[in-house]
Amino acid sequence: MTAATIQCCAPIARESLSESDAVELATLLKAVADPVRLRLLSMIGSHVGGEACVCDLTDAFDLTAPTISHHLKVLRSAGLIDGERRGTWVYYRILPETVNKLGALFAPLTEPAPHRPVELELPPV
Amino acid sequence: MTAATIQCCAPIARESLSESDAVELATLLKAVADPVRLRLLSMIGSHVGGEACVCDLTDAFDLTAPTISHHLKVLRSAGLIDGERRGTWVYYRILPETVNKLGALFAPLTEPAPHRPVELELPPV
DNA sequence: ATAGAATTTCGATAGATTTCGAAGTAAGGG
DNA sequence: CCCTTACTTCGAAATCTATCGAAATTCTAT
Numbered sequence: 205m206t207a208a209t210i211q212c213c214a215p216i217a218r219e220s221l222s223e224s225d226a227v228e229l230a231t232l233l234k235a236v237a238d239p240v241r242l243r244l245l246s247m248i249g250s251h252v253g254g255e256a257c258v259c260d261l262t263d264a265f266d267l268t269a270p271t272i273s274h275h276l277k278v279l280r281s282a283g284l285i286d287g288e289r290r291g292t293w294v295y296y297r298i299l300p301e302t303v304n305k306l307g308a309l310f311a312p313l314t315e316p317a318p319h320r321p322v323e324l325e326l327p328p329v
Numbered sequence: 330m331t332a333a334t335i336q337c338c339a340p341i342a343r344e345s346l347s348e349s350d351a352v353e354l355a356t357l358l359k360a361v362a363d364p365v366r367l368r369l370l371s372m373i374g375s376h377v378g379g380e381a382c383v384c385d386l387t388d389a390f391d392l393t394a395p396t397i398s399h400h401l402k403v404l405r406s407a408g409l410i411d412g413e414r415r416g417t418w419v420y421y422r423i424l425p426e427t428v429n430k431l432g433a434l435f436a437p438l439t440e441p442a443p444h445r446p447v448e449l450e451l452p453p454v
Numbered sequence: 455a456t457a458g459a460a461t462t463t464c465g466a467t468a469g470a471t472t473t474c475g476a477a478g479t480a481a482g483g484g
Numbered sequence: 485c486c487c488t489t490a491c492t493t494c495g496a497a498a499t500c501t502a503t504c505g506a507a508a509t510t511c512t513a514t
Contacts (some may be wrong), residue, residue, distance in 0.1 A: 214428050216367065217374025226364040226371070233362035238472085239351040242358075246351070249342020258491065271473055273492055285422070292481055292490060303339050303435055310432035312425070363502085383461065396503055398462055416510055417460060 213312040229309065235282035236306070240265065241275045248285060248296050254298040258287075279328075338437040354434065361431070365390065366400050370428075373410060373421050380422040394442035 221229070236242055247264065248256045261274045276296060279285045283302040287294050346354070361367055372389060373381045387397045401421060404410045408427040412419050 213425055214374075216371050217425075217428065219367050219371070219421050220375050221371035223364065225367065226367045230362055230364040230367055233358060233367075234471095237355055237358035237362040239348065239355040240472090242345050242351040242355055243348065246341050249339070250345045251493080257491095261402070262491090267472095268474060269491065270475080271331035274472080275494085289491090290481080294491065298342050300342075300437070303342065303378060306438050307339055307432060307435035307437055310428055311436045312432055314364055314430050365502090384459095392502095393504060395463080397506080399502075402462085414510080415463090419461065421455095445467065 214310045216309050223249060230305065232282055232284075232302070235278050235284060238275070238278075240267065240272075241279055244272070244275055245279060245284060245298065249298045249303075255295045257293040257295050261296075332420060336354050339435045357407055357409075357431065360403050360409060363400070363403075365392065365397075365403055367396070369400055370409060370423065374423045375427075380420045382418040382420050384418060386421075424449070 220229075236245065243264075244261055247261060247324045251260070258272065258276065261276075262269050265272060276285070276287065280287060280296075283299055285298055287296040289295075361370065368389075369386055372386060376385070382395065383394075383401065386401075387394050390397060399411065401410070405412060405421075408424055410421045411424055412421045415418075
């Protein structure tokens with residue numbers, strides 16, 4: 205077995221995507237394809253209690269509040285996070301179902317492989 | 330297990346992303362955050378033999394050859410595909426390592442979680 | 455060589471995106 | 485009530501992106 209045996213694996217590379225699916229997925233991907241929004245998502249998800257208030261998030265960036273608010277809105281419109289006002293502060297939390305959708309798209313289909321065709325190491329990120 | 334049992338899970342939501350990691354990942358995500366490029370990736374990966382020639386790809390879209398060429402270049406620059414000229418035609422194939430990187434970012438960590446670590450109500454600061 | 459087909463590069467344009475400052479809304483405290 | 489703090493909406497500027505047509509490049513066949 206040579207390197208040519210590597211077949212790609214992720215669902216996206218298994219079956220040809222329809223145009224409408226592609227448009228829908230691209231919209232979701234655009235929402236995370238920004239350094240600020242990636243960090244926001246990451247900070248919200250990893251925050252104690254699973255939610256973070258906007259004030260915490262804003263302080264972590266060199267950006268103005270309106271800009272952070274804009275990015276949060278993009279994430280929310282994409283269904284990746286949800287926000288709730290409690291008293292003075294607004295708290296955001298991750299909606300895992302949508303995050304999982306992204307994972308499913310690109311995740312290698314490891315399951316059926318009885319032996320590894322070739323060593324492709326999964327980076328721990 | 331109810332819906333409330335879903336905890337977020339993906340590596341991106343586990344640990345706060347550094348700015349430089351975020352920039353790097355956003356670059357990769359931008360490359361796939363486009364309907365045309367998603368379909369190109371999908372078509373290349375699902376093509377017989379694991380590779381597709383540009384002519385096949387161009388015919389599947391209502392776009393001009395320069396535009397398809399541009400999108401292929403973006404995918405190639407991101408390390409998602411690689412192309413090789415053989416005779417008259419150029420063939421592209423997927424580089425699974427890079428695709429897997431995306432999968433790893435958002436894939437749910439389903440395996441280790443037997444119970445929820447905490448059930449916190451957000452303490453009123 | 456010359457011609458022709460496949461693909462990429464170049465230059466231009468229309469549209470989208472990021473960001474800001476200013477103004478608006480909502481909640482809480484004197 | 486008014487004032488302050490937290491956040492969002494609005495409108496505008498700068499930058500980036502997708503797309504095209506025209507021209508350059510690379511290879512094959514005559």
